[in-house]
Amino acid sequence: MKRFSRVVAPALFALVAACSSSSSSSGTGTIAFTSWGEEYIEQEIPPVVDGETIIVDGWTIKYSKFLVVLGNIKVQDASGAVAAEQKGSKLVDHTKVGRKPLVTFPSVEAKAWTHVSYEILPATATTELAGASDADKALMIQGGYSVYVEATATKGAVSKSYKWGFQTATLFDRCKAANVDGKDGVDGVVVKNGITETVELTIHGDHLYYDDLQSIDAKVRFDNIAAADADNDGVVTLDELAKVKLAAIPATQGKYGTGSASGISDLRAFVTALSRTVGHYRGEGECFASAK
Amino acid sequence: MQPQKLLRTSLAIATALAVSGVLGPFLGCSSSGGDSTTGKRIVLKARVEAPSAASFTSKQGWAVTLSKAAISTGAFYYYDGATIFAQRAPAHSANPLARFFTVGNAFAHPGHYQAGNARGEMLTATSVDLVAGGADLGVGDGVTGTVRSATFTFGTPPVGPQAATLGTHVVVLEGKAVKGADTRVFRAEIDAADIADLENRPILEGCPFAETQLTADGTVTLTVNVPMWFELVEFDQVAASADGKPVTMDGIARNELVRGLKAGDRYVFTYTK
Numbered sequence: 001m002k003r004f005s006r007v008v009a010p011a012l013f014a015l016v017a018a019c020s021s022s023s024s025s026s027g028t029g030t031i032a033f034t035s036w037g038e039e040y041i042e043q044e045i046p047p048v049v050d051g052e053t054i055i056v057d058g059w060t061i062k063y064s065k066f067l068v069v070l071g072n073i074k075v076q077d078a079s080g081a082v083a084a085e086q087k088g089s090k091l092v093d094h095t096k097v098g099r100k101p102l103v104t105f106p107s108v109e110a111k112a113w114t115h116v117s118y119e120i121l122p123a124t125a126t127t128e129l130a131g132a133s134d135a136d137k138a139l140m141i142q143g144g145y146s147v148y149v150e151a152t153a154t155k156g157a158v159s160k161s162y163k164w165g166f167q168t169a170t171l172f173d174r175c176k177a178a179n180v181d182g183k184d185g186v187d188g189v190v191v192k193n194g195i196t197e198t199v200e201l202t203i204h205g206d207h208l209y210y211d212d213l214q215s216i217d218a219k220v221r222f223d224n225i226a227a228a229d230a231d232n233d234g235v236v237t238l239d240e241l242a243k244v245k246l247a248a249i250p251a252t253q254g255k256y257g258t259g260s261a262s263g264i265s266d267l268r269a270f271v272t273a274l275s276r277t278v279g280h281y282r283g284e285g286e287c288f289a290s291a292k
Numbered sequence: 293m294q295p296q297k298l299l300r301t302s303l304a305i306a307t308a309l310a311v312s313g314v315l316g317p318f319l320g321c322s323s324s325g326g327d328s329t330t331g332k333r334i335v336l337k338a339r340v341e342a343p344s345a346a347s348f349t350s351k352q353g354w355a356v357t358l359s360k361a362a363i364s365t366g367a368f369y370y371y372d373g374a375t376i377f378a379q380r381a382p383a384h385s386a387n388p389l390a391r392f393f394t395v396g397n398a399f400a401h402p403g404h405y406q407a408g409n410a411r412g413e414m415l416t417a418t419s420v421d422l423v424a425g426g427a428d429l430g431v432g433d434g435v436t437g438t439v440r441s442a443t444f445t446f447g448t449p450p451v452g453p454q455a456a457t458l459g460t461h462v463v464v465l466e467g468k469a470v471k472g473a474d475t476r477v478f479r480a481e482i483d484a485a486d487i488a489d490l491e492n493r494p495i496l497e498g499c500p501f502a503e504t505q506l507t508a509d510g511t512v513t514l515t516v517n518v519p520m521w522f523e524l525v526e527f528d529q530v531a532a533s534a535d536g537k538p539v540t541m542d543g544i545a546r547n548e549l550v551r552g553l554k555a556g557d558r559y560v561f562t563y564t565k
Contacts, residue, residue, distance in 0.1 A: 212490060213376060214376055214405045214497065214498055214556075215489060215490045215491075217490040217491060218490070245524075245544070245548075246551060247524060247544055247547040247548040247550075247551050248544055248547065255489075255490060257489065257490070257554065258555060259375070259376045259405055259497070259498045259555075259556050260375040260376060260405075260441075260498050260499055260500055260555070260556030260557040261376055261377055261557070262555075262557050265523075265524055265551070273377075276377065288374070288406070289376075289377060290374075290377055291377050
């Protein structure tokens with residue numbers, strides 16, 4: 001059974017291999033999708049790294065749980081021809097060290113597949129585990145969560161903990177690798193003959209604390225979230241965040257711009273919207289995020 | 293992780309070019325993939341409308357009557373990039389020159405706005421009283437192709453018919469709000485600094501442009517949703533007038549109004565031939 005689960009089951013795992021052409025002189029390769037939460041989730045988000053300010057108001061954030069349901073990965077070319085598609089999802093705890101395998105697509109035609117997409121979506125009974133536990137899965141299903149975090153933020157002698165679950169469903173479409181050294185990043189993925197191309201769906205743990213939904217100059221800050229702890233019990237709940245009006249936050253503490261997103265007037269709604277922005281592509285690469 | 297400085301710089305350069313009008317000559321250079329109708333120069337008049345500006349009931353339940361809603365308008369820019377959390381992705385330009393001179397390579401984080409390729413602009417600054425009805429703003433130009441979003445600029449300092457009313461402000465509102473037995477007579481003065489973005493620019497990027505193809509000379513109409521400016525405003529936080537004269541809004545009520553003014557979805561652009 002173990003052998004079956006490692007070899008056959010992944011192939012059956014909602015894998016639809018549908019190469020755009022059945023024969024090709026360019027050969028075939030393999031795409032292996034993984035997910036990683038980087039050091040920010042595995043270790044901590046410090047206020048400063050190598051002299052660069054990360055959290056502008058001096059907090060350090062350490063996650064004890066960062067659960068994300070990733071699924072419905074799809075690889076297409078520019079014409080819309082589908083190379084491979086995952087129909088299903090995996091629950092990943094990104095606090096567990098290392099890159100977690102999501103799905104592998106063998107025998108993909110060697111060429112540029114420029115349209116890659118994936119989803120972060122609520123867990124279901126068929127969601128598989130990747131570094132997460134059965135208890136994690138039960139929690140996610142019960143809450144209808146797609147993203148769930150447990151963390152502690154500290155500044156000096158002050159400590160705030162929180163457990164937040166988000167029910168957002170988000171499509172990350174037309175993913176593109178980041179520019180490197182002035183060279184334009186690659187759209188999607190290029191499959192080479194006989195090669196396994198690993199594609200990492202990177203989760204950015206610092207995005208839950210940005211102070212703007214739209215601006216690329218958004219800052220990571222925590223003072224306003226810490227101040228939301230109305231009963232001062234050291235635990236910041238989503239209900240407490242909901243009681244903080246964005247209009248009541250002084251501009252010097254963050255403008256909390258919402259762009260053209262509607263109906264976001266308190267910190268809970270703001271952080272929930274930010275939960276749609278944690279998904280990235282191959283490190284710093286980008287996708288177009290849209291509500292599902 | 294934080295956005296890359298290089299990418300931020302490219303956006304800043306492109307935006308600066310756009311704002312300075314340098315973008316104009318290059319509007320015709322763009323050819324987005326798969327969009328064969330892109331590239332023909334067209335004339336785009338600009339107009340503003342504000343239905344329901346004079347009288348409405350706010351989401352907070354206040355019956356609001358405005359006697360004045362002066363706004364200073366500046367340049368408009370139209371793009372093919374979708375608004376944040378929208379469904380459509382911008383097309384990519386195949387022309388290297390066009391890619392450099394458009395704002396298509398912002399590489400913002402997911403959920404953040406990516407303007408995409410410039411499709412048009414209207415650079416005339418003026419000012420209008422939205423209570424008085426619609427008004428023509430000026431004539432701009434563009435190129436044929438898809439539009440999905442726009443940038444609205446508050447003009448500063450104000451010029452045009454409402455310049456004297458506005459003074460140094462970009463928006464001046466006066467009116468009365470009634471809820472049950474409570475009445476508030478108010479005046480709001482909003483400055484460019486209040487609505488400035490994180491780069492201190494008095495602009496609203498990523499406003500929705502009802503997705504369409506620009507195919508010929510036509511009119512771009514900006515519809516301002518004035519009632520939604522007041523969506524969050526709690527008028528009970530405004531002092532009651534002792535003498536019937538307007539009380540200048542401040543504090544949380546003013547902040548709520550400012551957030552309403554800064555929300556991009558209150559400024560919807562449409563195109564008609």
